[in-house]
Amino acid sequence: MTESGKNGPSSIEVALKGCCPRCGKGRLYKGFLDLAPECEVCGLDYSFADSGDGPAVFIMMIAGFIIVGLVLWVEFTWSPPYWVHAVLWIPLTLALTVGLIRPLKGWLVAQQFRHKAEEGRLEK
Structure with a gap:
């Protein structure tokens, strides 16, 4: 498999299975949200991964849109x-x-x- 992951699992597969982005066999997580230090199958070091607040922002937008839409619909339809x-x-x-x-x-x-x-770097 290539280092870029072109022959590895798709991003959706990694998301749904919680598997290694390179080999697709090892576990991505050691807990509910804690990333494992590395893949136990192929040895990929997960220190490159920093999702930051990205998942939380997406969830706020997705869940907020769904919940607020449903709340308004239920309120105005049935009160x-x-x-x-x-x-x-x-x-x-x-x-x-x-x-x-x-x-x-x-x-x-x-x-x-x-x-x-x-992470971005300044050239000297």
Whole structure:
């Protein structure tokens, strides 16, 4: 497999499986969101990966769009009491945000690997 990951798994596969962006066999995570230090299969060092706040920003936009749209639709269609909104939207908000954080982080790490993204440097 090439270092750029062209023969490796797709970024979507890395996101959904949580696998190594180079070989597709090793684990990307050692915990829920903590990246492993390296792939236990091919030895790829994950120190290059820094997803930063990217996954959180994407999740806020995606979940916010979905939740606010549904809240407005339900409110203007049925005008339920506030407790119904709490029962509906708190669990959905938690499910969307927690359910999306790991795949989006994996996708961003895979994109960094595939495109050889690194911190910018000033030339001297």
